[in-house]
Amino acid sequence: MAIGVYLTFRILDLADMTAEGSFPLGGAIATMCIIKGINPILATGAAFIGGLIAGLVTGILNTKLRIPSLLAGIITMTGLYSITSRVMQNAANVSLLGKDTVFTIAQNWGLSRNNAVIAMGLIIALLVIFLLVVFFKTEIGLAMRATGDNPQMSAANGIKTQGMKILGYMISNGCIALSGGLLAQNNGFADLNSGVGTLVIGLASIIIAEVLIRNLPIGGRLLTLVVGAIIYRLILALVFQMNVEPSDAKLASALVLVVCLTLPNFHLPHNLKGGKKDAGSTKN
Amino acid sequence: MPEVLKIKNLHQTFERGTVNENRVLRGIDLNLEAGDFVTIIGSNGAGKSTLLNSIAGTLPIQEGQIILNGNDITKLPVTKRAQNISRVFQDPKMGTAVRLTVEENLALAMKRGQRRGFRPGVKKQDRKFFKKQLAQLNLNLENRLETEIGLLSGGQRQAITLLMATLQRPDLILLDEHTAALDPQTSITVMQLTEKLISEQHLTAFMVTHNMEDAIRYGNRLIMLHQGRVAIDLAGEDKQNLTVPKLMELFQKHVGSELEDDAILLA
Numbered sequence: 001m002a003i004g005v006y007l008t009f010r011i012l013d014l015a016d017m018t019a020e021g022s023f024p025l026g027g028a029i030a031t032m033c034i035i036k037g038i039n040p041i042l043a044t045g046a047a048f049i050g051g052l053i054a055g056l057v058t059g060i061l062n063t064k065l066r067i068p069s070l071l072a073g074i075i076t077m078t079g080l081y082s083i084t085s086r087v088m089q090n091a092a093n094v095s096l097l098g099k100d101t102v103f104t105i106a107q108n109w110g111l112s113r114n115n116a117v118i119a120m121g122l123i124i125a126l127l128v129i130f131l132l133v134v135f136f137k138t139e140i141g142l143a144m145r146a147t148g149d150n151p152q153m154s155a156a157n158g159i160k161t162q163g164m165k166i167l168g169y170m171i172s173n174g175c176i177a178l179s180g181g182l183l184a185q186n187n188g189f190a191d192l193n194s195g196v197g198t199l200v201i202g203l204a205s206i207i208i209a210e211v212l213i214r215n216l217p218i219g220g221r222l223l224t225l226v227v228g229a230i231i232y233r234l235i236l237a238l239v240f241q242m243n244v245e246p247s248d249a250k251l252a253s254a255l256v257l258v259v260c261l262t263l264p265n266f267h268l269p270h271n272l273k274g275g276k277k278d279a280g281s282t283k284n
Numbered sequence: 285m286p287e288v289l290k291i292k293n294l295h296q297t298f299e300r301g302t303v304n305e306n307r308v309l310r311g312i313d314l315n316l317e318a319g320d321f322v323t324i325i326g327s328n329g330a331g332k333s334t335l336l337n338s339i340a341g342t343l344p345i346q347e348g349q350i351i352l353n354g355n356d357i358t359k360l361p362v363t364k365r366a367q368n369i370s371r372v373f374q375d376p377k378m379g380t381a382v383r384l385t386v387e388e389n390l391a392l393a394m395k396r397g398q399r400r401g402f403r404p405g406v407k408k409q410d411r412k413f414f415k416k417q418l419a420q421l422n423l424n425l426e427n428r429l430e431t432e433i434g435l436l437s438g439g440q441r442q443a444i445t446l447l448m449a450t451l452q453r454p455d456l457i458l459l460d461e462h463t464a465a466l467d468p469q470t471s472i473t474v475m476q477l478t479e480k481l482i483s484e485q486h487l488t489a490f491m492v493t494h495n496m497e498d499a500i501r502y503g504n505r506l507i508m509l510h511q512g513r514v515a516i517d518l519a520g521e522d523k524q525n526l527t528v529p530k531l532m533e534l535f536q537k538h539v540g541s542e543l544e545d546d547a548i549l550l551a
Binding site: 135137138139140141142143145146149150152153154155156157158159160161 | 340342362363364366367370371373377378379380381382383384388389391392393395396397398400401402403404405406448
């Protein structure tokens with residue numbers, strides 16, 4: 001999911017709120033497909049396609065109808081809530097109890113439940129990263145990165161920047177819905193409200209990853225995102241070890257986020273190799 | 285000589301119909317022949333940038349017509365015009381994508397105005413070509429193909445932007461004060477490179493500049509804009525024998541009034 005958020009946030013330089021809608025949508029689509037007896041891998045693919053469409057909507061709202069990206073994302077997110085609810089046939093959550101998921105497929109290879117989740121998660125994450133890296137090195141991929149970097153220069157070189165943005169929204173939300181589909185299968189249920197906070201989690205993973213390792217080629221950047229996401233989870237797990245009341249959980253994770261997002265600001269001057277000697281933050 | 289660009293009665297008015305109405309271009313008529321290297325000068329607000337933006341397509345045309353190689357491009361969007369027109373901006377940051385590498389930027393420019401597909405963006409055979417092209421800049425960039433553009437200096441970036449603009453031979457190249465943001469020495473290097481690339485490929489070029497001496501030294505034709513009209517248009521011998529004082533004299537004769545601020549022109 002972090003990868004999906006990364007695409008719009010860093011590559012296209014847009015904050016895309018659609019994530020909060022496409023995440024549960026992906027979960028709902030994957031779950032309903034599996035319940036209907038569709039192969040879990042195909043069901044996960046369907047979740048990806050659902051996300052593509054969600055991204056397409058936001059993309060069109062943003063570029064063709066000229067709604068600011070933040071608003072366009074919120075509009076799609078709001079609309080998606082009803083659509084996800086429809087997909088789930090108006091239930092707030094749908095269980096996958098006893099159904100085959102991508103993870104039970106991995107369990108059939110003789111892995112324990114936990115190892116199956118890790119193995120399958122890694123396989124899919126690496127596959128997605130591989131495909132994205134290949135894509136970003138193609139002519140269209142280059143054009144998309146240039147669009148996020150310098151729209152005016154891109155247009156002057158004949159790149160259809162609007163189309164590139166829409167495509168970026170689509171791939172990004174496809175990845176997010178894919179992760180939504182995977183999480184639903186891992187949890188064993190799809191939840192209409194699972195989208196709340198996903199964008200922030202994605203952003204936190206990006207920031208952690210960028211603080212850890214900077215200036216990597218595109219493939220390395222995507223890999224560190226996975227590490228960033230895992231570290232964020234670990235930090236959260238640590239916090240919950242300290243007997244946090246369940247009702248305070250959200251507050252706790254919000255605080256963790258604040259720390260994650262602000263820490264880099266204080267460490268930044270050290271990381272600039274031989275760069276600006278900012279005495280301000282080192283004095284303390 | 286075949287005609288490359290024809291501008292007919294071009295008008296551009298900002299904030300039309302309001303008290304702030306500003307008639308920036310008031311009827312520009314220009315014909316450019318193949319190989320013309322036209323320098324454009326004029327004080328702030330004379331309409332130089334507006335003229336360039338109108339030709340490039342970043343400003344929609346309100347009145348008038350622009351014809352490139354016999355095709356009416358008046359209503360074409362920027363991306364379509366990019367097939368035939370390339371551009372170098374004033375700000376070195378504007379001409380390149382900073383988080384892409386040198387070779388990736390060059391590859392983007394190679395495909396200017398063409399369809400982009402799923403083939404590799406930077407091809408092996410391109411790399412050799414890029415190296416050869418970069419070597420002629422004499423900036424030691426030929427071994428830095430995989431350096432991110434953001435790590436290069438303004439002069440290096442502007443040189444690369446120039447190269448990008450000419451990699452696929454454009455019918456017309458627009459230079460928008462492309463040396464104004466550089467230090468004097470780099471500015472000279474970039475200007476010499478500009479002249480070299482333009483003469484080697486026999487490009488048709490428009491160069492906006494604030495520097496009168498540059499405007500006189502380079503190119504085969506000089507145009508001075510004043511209040512949205514062509515005030516002076518010199519070519520051939522008239523242009524060759526021009527000096528800064530002569531140009532000022534001509535300008536004052538044309539306008540019939542003292543220049544309010546020589547400093548703006550001479551800056």
